[in-house]
Amino acid sequence: MLSDLKQKIYVAGHKGMVGSAILRELERKGYTNLVYRTRDELDLTNQAAVQHFFETEKPDQVYLAAAKVGGIYANNTYPADFVYDNLMVQNNVIHQAFMSGVKKLLFLGSSCIYPKLAPQPMAEDALLTGKLEPTNEPYAIAKIAGIKMCESYNRQYGELHDIDYRSVMPTNLYGLGDNYHPENSHVIPALIRRFHEAKVNRASEVIIWGTGTPRREFLYVDDLAKACVFVMGLSKTQYAQVTSPMQSHLNVGFGHDVTIAQLATAIAKVIGYTGTIKFDAAKPDGAPRKWMSSERLQQLGWSAHVDLEEGLQYAYDEFCKTRSEGTMSAR
Ligand SMILES: NC(=O)c1ccc[n+]([C@@H]2O[C@H](COP(=O)([O-])OP(=O)(O)OC[C@H]3O[C@@H](n4cnc5c(N)ncnc54)[C@H](OP(=O)(O)O)[C@@H]3O)[C@@H](O)[C@H]2O)c1
Numbered sequence: 001m002l003s004d005l006k007q008k009i010y011v012a013g014h015k016g017m018v019g020s021a022i023l024r025e026l027e028r029k030g031y032t033n034l035v036y037r038t039r040d041e042l043d044l045t046n047q048a049a050v051q052h053f054f055e056t057e058k059p060d061q062v063y064l065a066a067a068k069v070g071g072i073y074a075n076n077t078y079p080a081d082f083v084y085d086n087l088m089v090q091n092n093v094i095h096q097a098f099m100s101g102v103k104k105l106l107f108l109g110s111s112c113i114y115p116k117l118a119p120q121p122m123a124e125d126a127l128l129t130g131k132l133e134p135t136n137e138p139y140a141i142a143k144i145a146g147i148k149m150c151e152s153y154n155r156q157y158g159e160l161h162d163i164d165y166r167s168v169m170p171t172n173l174y175g176l177g178d179n180y181h182p183e184n185s186h187v188i189p190a191l192i193r194r195f196h197e198a199k200v201n202r203a204s205e206v207i208i209w210g211t212g213t214p215r216r217e218f219l220y221v222d223d224l225a226k227a228c229v230f231v232m233g234l235s236k237t238q239y240a241q242v243t244s245p246m247q248s249h250l251n252v253g254f255g256h257d258v259t260i261a262q263l264a265t266a267i268a269k270v271i272g273y274t275g276t277i278k279f280d281a282a283k284p285d286g287a288p289r290k291w292m293s294s295e296r297l298q299q300l301g302w303s304a305h306v307d308l309e310e311g312l313q314y315a316y317d318e319f320c321k322t323r324s325e326g327t328m329s330a331r
Contacts, residue, residue, distance in 0.1 A: 004233075008033045010059040012044060012093055013066030017177035018108060018170075021225035022063050029229060035059060045088040047096075054100035062097045062105040063228060064090065064146075068139075071184055075136040086142035094149050098163060106232050107150050107167040109143040109249065111292055112136050121293035124169075124243075124251055133287075151248045166239065167249040168224075168231055171292045175221035175311060176318050188218060188312070191264060192319055195273045205276040206268075209283035212261030217291045219254045220311035223304040227252045230302050242296035253292035254304045263308075270312045 009026060013019035014036035026034055035057055042053050044066050068085040075082055090107065097105050114122045115130030127147075132140045150165035157163055174188040182193065191208070198206045231239070231250060243250065258266075264277050294303075306314070 005030050006033055007031070007060040008035060008057070009061045009063065010035045010057065011063045011065065012036075012089075013064070015039075016065060016067075016069070017173065017175070017179070017221055018224065019063070019065035020177045021175070021221040022065055022228055025222065025225035025229050044092055045085055047088075047092050050092040050096045051099070054096040054102070058100050059097075059102055060104070061232065062093065062102050063232075064093050064105060064107045066093070067108065071186060072135050074184055075139055079138040082136075083138035083142050086139060087145060090142065090146040090149065094146070094153065094165065098153055098157065098161075098165075101161075103163055104232060105150065105163075105165040106228055107146045107165065108228075109147055109167055109169045110140075111169055111171050111251075111290065112140045113143050113147070113169060113249075116287070120289050121253075121291040122251070123293040124247055124249055124296060127247065127249070147249045151246055154248065155245050164236060164239075166231055168228060169249055169251050169292070170224050170227075171217045171219050171251070171253040172290075173219055173221045173224055175315050177221070178315060178318075180319060187216065187260070187263070188267070188315065189319075191267045192271065192312075192316055195264075195268050195271045196316075196319065198275060199271055199273045203275055205278050206264075206273070207278045207280050208260065208264055209280055210260065210285040211281045212264065212279040213259055214285050214287065215257040215259050215289040215291060216263070217254050217257040218263070218308060218311075219252065219304055220306035220314070223254075223306050224252055226305075227297065227302055230300075231297070234300060238300055242299055250297050251292045251294050252297060252302075253294040254308075255294060255298075257289065257291045258308065266309055267312055267316075270309065270316050 009031060011019050011023050014023050015038060042049055044050055066089050068082055114126045116133040117130055118126040147167045150167050153165055178189045179185045180189045180193050194206055268277060
């Protein structure tokens with residue numbers, strides 16, 4: 001048995017926001033045998049290529065952070081790509097990992113697996129209790145299939161082949177490696193960009209869609225990466241204390257949420273924007289609240305460490321750095 005730090009670990013999606021944070025965390029903890037491939041080197045929708053990769057590399061563990069990810073516009077415009085790419089990537093990686101003898105795997109899902117009207121905070125047992133949000137239903141269905149695939153492999157092969165495939169569902173993430181595209185980014189990078197541009201252009205006001213009252217939860221991506229490595233390090237007995245064979249996923253949230261107005265004020269403060277923040281109540285608000293219960297993970301001893309203002313400062317520092325270097329992601 002290899003010591004844990006020498007285990008060969010494959011991080012799928014290591015160029016993305018989550019995958020790169022997981023890689024940083026594994027390196028920080030002293031893992032030395034890490035493998036990864038860019039999409040050009042290994043297209044994870046290609047079954048034969050993925051099979052060849054696993055047969056050749058034979059990793060011991062896998063973090064599956066590769067996925068086709070996007071906002072409402074992309075999900076609405078390319079629903080076929082979202083369901084096909086995600087199902088192909090996860091089917092190929094999970095199945096070929098199993099075929100090549102991978103013992104431990106962590107699948108990354110998302111809070112959109114929960115029903116649109118799930119009680120708040122959303123707990124793990126809300127899964128499959130109601131209708132999904134239609135705009136990202138194909139994506140959510142793929143993610144639910146990924147959780148169920150991990151569970152089914154555990155149920156059928158867990159004891160016989162000593163495999164242990166787990167899933168985590170993060171809340172909204174932000175931080176290093178985020179996507180600052182002007183039309184296709186999540187709320188934090190979009191607001192960082194807008195307030196930064198307003199400051200540079202000395203704009204007297206910034207107008208934000210909606211009333212500012214919806215509540216959302218945000219987790220700094222390095223906290224998520226720590227949670228992922230923590231979950232992979234739990235013994236089977238510990239993991240089983242808060243999960244069951246057919247409800248095996250764990251939520252990873254910050255613990256509490258903020259209003260969009262509070263978020264905008266915090267971002268303006270970090271950036272040093274001193275103009276007026278206005279809300280356009282004629283524009284849609286979305287769900288009044290999206291907040292995850294992370295009680296199960298907390299029971300096992302994990303909690304988030306980076307508070308919102310500190311995380312926003314790190315994110316803004318990186319935004320300025322990548323802008324000045326001209327290396328900003330334009331996904
Ligand atoms: N960001 C969030 O707020 C958030 C919240 C909850 C859950 N998550 C989950 O976390 C996971 C990662 O998200 P992220 O934000 O890190 O996304 P991301 O930044 O877009 O990273 C995804 C990575 O997957 C790679 N990839 C996609 N399709 C591939 C393919 N066919 N072959 C090889 N590589 C492929 C991408 O490669 P390229 O670099 O070539 O595009 C990219 O490096 C997803 O499962 C997502 O659901 C994210």
